[in-house]
Amino acid sequence: MSKPTPLSGFPEWLPPQRAIEQYVVDRIRSTFELYGFAPLETRAVEPLDQLLRKGETSKEVYVLRRLQAAAEDASDESLGLHFDLTVPFARYVLENAGKLTFPFRRYQIQKVWRGERPQEGRYREFLQADIDIVDRDTLPFHYEAEIPLVIGDALSALPIPKVRIQVNNRKVCEGFYRGLGLTDPEAALRAVDKLDKIGPDKVAELLTETAGATESQAKACLRLAEISAPDTSFESAVRALGVEHPLLDEGLAELVLVMQAAAEHAPGLCVAELKIARGLDYYTGTVYETQLVGFERFGSICSGGRYDNLASAGNERFPGVGISIGVSRLLGLLFGADALSVSRPVPTCxxxxxxxxxxxxxxxxxxxxxxxxxxxxxxxxxxxxxxxxxxxxxxxxxxxxxxxxxxxxxxxxxxxxxxxxxxxxxxxxxxxxxxxxxxxxxx
Incomplete structure (x- = not known):
């Protein structure tokens, strides 16, 4: 047998790193339980029609197939490994609604798989730690203000650099785009979500090509995305752009409440960042992205948001809000910088x-x-x-x-x-x- 070589994107930590990972997971789990979240684990595979029904994920899904399956046996061809824990959770809620008490609060710490290009802090197989709150028919807004506070407590309990949670509301963006006269706000959201990756000039081109924006509309979208504030002053900055729409008013009011709750509970934790859009289509309200201070160039290590229609079938509807910590992503960045250490490599005393x-x-x-x-x-x-x-x-x-x-x-x-x-x-x-x-x- 030849010497094996590592598979790119599938991290295998050494024992000291694994000890750190278990410590981090235990502390996160403990915080989630202090807030009343119950543990849950879902299967690793989901039907492809569920995995692909929301967002641009088709290029990332790993399909499940038996090596020696008969040509006429297509039983596994419709299954894929889950790429996040929110879609499986939504399916689980629909299947078990009669056995759950709502509002239902759950945490889930599991591996997920994404077929994307591996790079520092970004893997094909990685560990996520999720929390979600779902309710039947309607979900009170105050849960959207609670979610970042839970994450702030969970991450501040770890020996890691400070985090900054960037918050926006999809209603602000969608209402603004509709107020400008754009007829495809979802395409505009997807374009703006790429701002940090491709820059404003390329985003302006995308807005024109995919969302039908004029040059002046594209510039207005970019001006909205430039607004950032550690307090509620973002509201007046948006108003100064002169765009009006009822959905914009609703989103601004909700974002103000999130920022006020964060300022009271954890000053400095949250910043209103109006370029945050989140690429997945199922988000409908508040959205979150979290930066590790000193590692901002690597992007978000924790993200999520409000979704109203992901867990729905027929007349049944279970809106929710959740957020996910990329545990492997977070640790991979810190391990690469030698920013975490363990007092001894083995548990033995x-x-x-x-x-x-x-x-x-x-x-x-x-x-x-x-x-x-x-x-x-x-x-x-x-x-x-x-x-x-x-x-x-x-x-x-x-x-x-x-x-x-x-x-x-x-x-x-x-x-x-x-x-x-x-x-x-x-x-x-x-x-x-x-x-x-x-x-x-x-x-």
Whole structure:
């Protein structure tokens, strides 16, 4: 067998990085549960007609097919791996509406797959952490103001750089475009959403080609997209552009409320950024994108928004609002910058030294006592000289070595970093709190 080569876009973290990822996921999960979100996991595959019915995603979906499926067997051809967790969640709500209590709050932490070009912080297989709130028939607006506050708490609890949540409302953009006289506001939204990627000149061309905008209409769209404010002053800036439409009024009022709630709960967390549109067609109200301060050039690490019609079938309608943290994206950027570290590469706190092979059972009992008290422990793999066993612990990053007493003598434990060695009883000895678990820090 030839030496395998890594697959681009499918990250496999080393154990220290995986430990950081698990820590991050645990902290995010804990915050979500503090806000009352219940855990959920959906299947990895969805029918293609569900995956492709909203937004420009057809080029990103991985299709599921058995290698040796018979030509006449098309049972798998209509299935694809999910590219996000919102579309599967909407399907789940429709299927289980009779068993759920509304408004339904759920969190979901799972892998997703997208067939896009891999680059730094962007993968084909990656972990997302989502929250959504859905209700039957109508969803009160105040949930749109709550979502960024949850994310602010979740991310501020992590040892990562500050985040800034950019907020807009699709009604502001759509109402503005309709007020200008554009007849295809969705095409205009998709064009403006590419502003950071292709620049204003190319966006102006797209607005003309795909949304039917005149030169003056395209310039007005770009002027709207230039508006940014850390407070509610964006409203007067939009009004100054002289465009009027009832939907624009509604969107501005809602965006003001979001910014006011953010200013009260977490000053400086949110900024009104009127170029934020979100490319997926199912968003209908508030939209969010989150930048990691110092890593802005890589784009959003957390995004989402309000959707009214995604979870709907016939007369059943379940509007919702949600947001997704790109866990792998966030960590990939920080790992690439060496911006996160772990205090030791393994969970093990104590290595029980093995005097002889005949004493392994006794050493296993000592290790079991320590583990029952919550101290991660392993027994030395062999009865080598103690110097070799200590070096083994050093290579593994294990801070303490436990030496069984001989001829009735007391056991001892050694901090191999400082060289300090003391008498110890496995029933009572406890390491310092900083050594009990792996610690995640920023260098």
């Amino acid at each position: 104590v290595l029980v030294a093995l005097p002889t092979d005949e004493q392994r059972a006794a050493c296993d009992r000592t290790a079991a006592v320590l583990r029952r008290r919550g101290i991660a422990t392993e027994v030395s793999p062999s009865a080598a000289k103690y110097g070799k066993q200590i070096r083994f612990a050093e290579r593994r990053g294990i801070p303490y070595v436990w030496f069984p007493g001989s001829d009735g003598a007391q056991d001892t434990v050694k901090d191999i970093r400082s060289g300090t060695q003391i008498d110890a009883d496995p029933m009572t000895w406890t390491p310092p709190a900083a050594d009990l678990r792996q610690q995640i820090t920023r260098p």
